[in-house]
Amino acid sequence: MKSAVETLNPTRVRLTVEVPFEELKPSLDAAYKKINQQVTVKGFRQGKIPARVIDQRFGRGAVLEEAVNDALPKFYTEAVNEGELNVLGQPDVDITELKDGELLAFTAEVDIRPALEIPDYSGIEVEVDAVEVSDEDVTKSVEQLRERFATTSPVERAAQDGDVLTLNLEAKVDGEVLEDGVAEGVTYTVGSGELLDGIDEAVTGVEAGGSATFTSELKGGSAEGKEAEVKVEVTEVKSRELPELDDDFAQLASEFDTFEELQADSRKRLEQMKKYDQATQAQEKVLDELLKLVEVPMPEKLLADEIETRKHNLVNHQLGQMGLDLAKYLEIQGKSEEEFDAETKEQAEKGIKTQFILDELVNKEKLNVSQEELTEHLMRRAQSSGMSPDQFAQAVVEGGQVPMLVGEVARGKALAVVVEAATVKDSNGEVIELDDEDETAETVEAAEAEAEGAEEKPEA
Numbered sequence: 001m002k003s004a005v006e007t008l009n010p011t012r013v014r015l016t017v018e019v020p021f022e023e024l025k026p027s028l029d030a031a032y033k034k035i036n037q038q039v040t041v042k043g044f045r046q047g048k049i050p051a052r053v054i055d056q057r058f059g060r061g062a063v064l065e066e067a068v069n070d071a072l073p074k075f076y077t078e079a080v081n082e083g084e085l086n087v088l089g090q091p092d093v094d095i096t097e098l099k100d101g102e103l104l105a106f107t108a109e110v111d112i113r114p115a116l117e118i119p120d121y122s123g124i125e126v127e128v129d130a131v132e133v134s135d136e137d138v139t140k141s142v143e144q145l146r147e148r149f150a151t152t153s154p155v156e157r158a159a160q161d162g163d164v165l166t167l168n169l170e171a172k173v174d175g176e177v178l179e180d181g182v183a184e185g186v187t188y189t190v191g192s193g194e195l196l197d198g199i200d201e202a203v204t205g206v207e208a209g210g211s212a213t214f215t216s217e218l219k220g221g222s223a224e225g226k227e228a229e230v231k232v233e234v235t236e237v238k239s240r241e242l243p244e245l246d247d248d249f250a251q252l253a254s255e256f257d258t259f260e261e262l263q264a265d266s267r268k269r270l271e272q273m274k275k276y277d278q279a280t281q282a283q284e285k286v287l288d289e290l291l292k293l294v295e296v297p298m299p300e301k302l303l304a305d306e307i308e309t310r311k312h313n314l315v316n317h318q319l320g321q322m323g324l325d326l327a328k329y330l331e332i333q334g335k336s337e338e339e340f341d342a343e344t345k346e347q348a349e350k351g352i353k354t355q356f357i358l359d360e361l362v363n364k365e366k367l368n369v370s371q372e373e374l375t376e377h378l379m380r381r382a383q384s385s386g387m388s389p390d391q392f393a394q395a396v397v398e399g400g401q402v403p404m405l406v407g408e409v410a411r412g413k414a415l416a417v418v419v420e421a422a423t424v425k426d427s428n429g430e431v432i433e434l435d436d437e438d439e440t441a442e443t444v445e446a447a448e449a450e451a452e453g454a455e456e457k458p459e460a
Contacts, residue, residue, distance in 0.1 A: 003079035031066035111299035126285035361414035
């Protein structure tokens, strides 16, 4: 076999391949064997039909077509390896010559990873929010915990803000009760802003057994977006009682004996959360600066495929689960289709660039992934997917996704190298030290948004 590589542009090549006919023999033999198992000829046992009879009855062309389709992936892969190409996606294959007994010739156009020059990135400098926890932040955190331990008890008085009510609802549009406009035994907290606009004003001042009517725009159901007349009956009024913020509350709601200890722990937790947010912010900003430093030629076909994949996943998975189509989603988001397409393209380009640049850094810095690092990453991914580590690991292995996970860890390590070399200051001018590779791995995953180029078998 002979092959030659022609560079069409920085991200696409054309392979020209010539295969002597004798190298097709294994595939020809396999083609005759396959056809033998699929057809019957009177006078011959199945599987024992001579090649000349198959040629006469079904045509030599059918055999050649089967043999070529079987052989193409092998010869294409050999040509890719010979040319030391890092290909992306599926090639466009064209058989240019097929002379029985003499020669098979074909071309294959395919995207390749562009050669990148990574400049000195040690001069990157970014600013992030300072870690500051105010007394107000601590108070808000404790209040949220206090809300979880609130108790309710029935009261014989009119409903007021903060009460928990049991309601029956009936919605009419144009005087007709909607089939899906009736609900009974609905629990609602006055002032929560949930359910329907206007309901808080309607139920405030109403006692158990009383009712009120108001108009509101329906937020869902068969008459979504229409004005409806809503009748609301209050069947029960309960007052919410919050526990006193004292040592008894601390012992009820936590492992601490005193309220002061609970407050101190809340402050510590908030600081940890803000440090994590600060680290994530730093990594995202460093990555953005790194992307600005490197010129990345964009493979057009890979980009088009990535844009299409993102749209497909959004429409058929995310929106489908919410019962929305793209038009309704864009209406909710307040975006035009042109704006959506532009944003999707921008996100896809960023994902592809991130992967290319960090993969190049993995090679440049000679970064390796240990079994321990892979296992830790797998555990995090399993947790975020809602699966057990064993279930997730089995799915990864069966789906052939282990190399993908290794790549995610390696790219996380590459970004960690850049973050470590960069200067990160907070809004107070203080230099921040960051060294959490777990967090950088998550930042990489978010930026890539699963933009993966994959080598696939060609089809004639």
